[in-house]
Amino acid sequence: MLDLRQFAVLHAVREGGSLSRAAAELRLSVPTVTHHLDALERHLGARLVNRGPRGATLTALGAMFADDVDDVLGRLELATRKVDDAREAGAVTLRIGTFSSAGSRLLPEALNQLSAATPVFLEIEEGEPTSLAGKVRAGELHAALVYDLEGDPALDHPELTRQELDIEPLTVITAAGSELADQSVDFAELASQPWIRSRDRAGAAERQLVRLAAAAGFHPRTLTRTDDYTMVHGLVAGELGLALISSASIDPRFAVAAVRVQQPLGARRIAYVTPADRPTPASLRLGEILARHTSLDQL
Missing domain, CATH: 1.10.10.10 (Winged helix-like DNA-binding domain superfamily/Winged helix DNA-binding domain)
Incomplete structure (x- = not known):
C-alpha cells in the first residue's frame, strides 16, 4: 500500500x-x-x-x-x-440542523452574513424537528431550526435554549380546480376526504390534524404518508387528497389552493435552539443574526 x-x-x-x-x-x-x-x-x-x-x-x-x-x-x-x-484565524466548524421548508428560506442569507463576519466551515443536516432537537441536546449538532405547535411546545426542554423566530398559520390545501378551493367549510365537512399525512406522527401538522378531526368527530382517512413537500403538493394538485401544512410552505409552482375552514387551524412556531449549557460562539452569532429578523419573509 x-x-x-x-x-x-x-x-x-x-x-x-x-x-x-x-x-x-x-x-x-x-x-x-x-x-x-x-x-x-x-x-x-x-x-x-x-x-x-x-x-x-x-x-x-x-x-x-x-x-x-x-x-x-x-x-x-x-x-x-x-x-x-x-x-x-479562529475558523470553526458549525453543524446546523434544519427542516427544508423553513431552512431553504431562512438559512442561506443568515449563513452568508455569518460567514462574512466569522471564519466558519458549515455542515448542514436536514431532518425532522424532534430528531434535530435530540441531536442538539446530545451535542451532535451545535444548533437547529425546529418547529412545533403554538400553545403546545413539544420541543421545549431544559437542556435547550429556544429563540422564537416566526409563527406560521396552518392551512388546508386542495387542488386549485376542486370545489373546495376558496370555499368556507366546517372542518367536519372534510370527514370523507383522503389526506396526505406526515410520516412523523409527532410532527406539528400531523398532531394538529388528528386533534382537529377528533374535535369534528372523525378520524382522518390516510391516502399516504410523506414528508416530501414536492410529493405533497403534487398529490394535492392531482386531486388525490387534502393536506394540512404551513401557509408559508405553499409552493406556487403547483396548482393548489387554500380551503377556508371555519375553525381555527392553529399555527406552528419556528424556533432556533442551542444547547443551554454549551453554546458555541458561532452558534450564538448565528442566533443574533436570526434575531434581527422577525419573519422568514424578511430575509
Whole structure:
C-alpha cells in the first residue's frame, strides 16, 4: 500500500543524495528511511534508488516517479497550510440542523452574513424537528431550526435554549380546480376526504390534524404518508387528497389552493435552539443574526 511518507522519503533522498541526509531532513532513523524505500519499491515492483557507500541516487524510474509525486506533496503542503491558516484565524466548524421548508428560506442569507463576519466551515443536516432537537441536546449538532405547535411546545426542554423566530398559520390545501378551493367549510365537512399525512406522527401538522378531526368527530382517512413537500403538493394538485401544512410552505409552482375552514387551524412556531449549557460562539452569532429578523419573509 502506498504511503505519503514513502513519497517524502524518496523526495528527501533525491534532494539529499544519501539515506543519512534524508533521515536527518525528515527526523527519522536510517533504518526507518530504508524501510519506507523498500516498501515503495516492493509495491511498484521496480528499483527506485541506487544505494552505495558514497551515497544514494535515484534510478531513471525513481526520478520519473519522484517528479510525478512532487505535485502530490505540493498539494498536501498547501492543504496543510490552509488548515493552519484557518485555525490561526479562529475558523470553526458549525453543524446546523434544519427542516427544508423553513431552512431553504431562512438559512442561506443568515449563513452568508455569518460567514462574512466569522471564519466558519458549515455542515448542514436536514431532518425532522424532534430528531434535530435530540441531536442538539446530545451535542451532535451545535444548533437547529425546529418547529412545533403554538400553545403546545413539544420541543421545549431544559437542556435547550429556544429563540422564537416566526409563527406560521396552518392551512388546508386542495387542488386549485376542486370545489373546495376558496370555499368556507366546517372542518367536519372534510370527514370523507383522503389526506396526505406526515410520516412523523409527532410532527406539528400531523398532531394538529388528528386533534382537529377528533374535535369534528372523525378520524382522518390516510391516502399516504410523506414528508416530501414536492410529493405533497403534487398529490394535492392531482386531486388525490387534502393536506394540512404551513401557509408559508405553499409552493406556487403547483396548482393548489387554500380551503377556508371555519375553525381555527392553529399555527406552528419556528424556533432556533442551542444547547443551554454549551453554546458555541458561532452558534450564538448565528442566533443574533436570526434575531434581527422577525419573519422568514424578511430575509
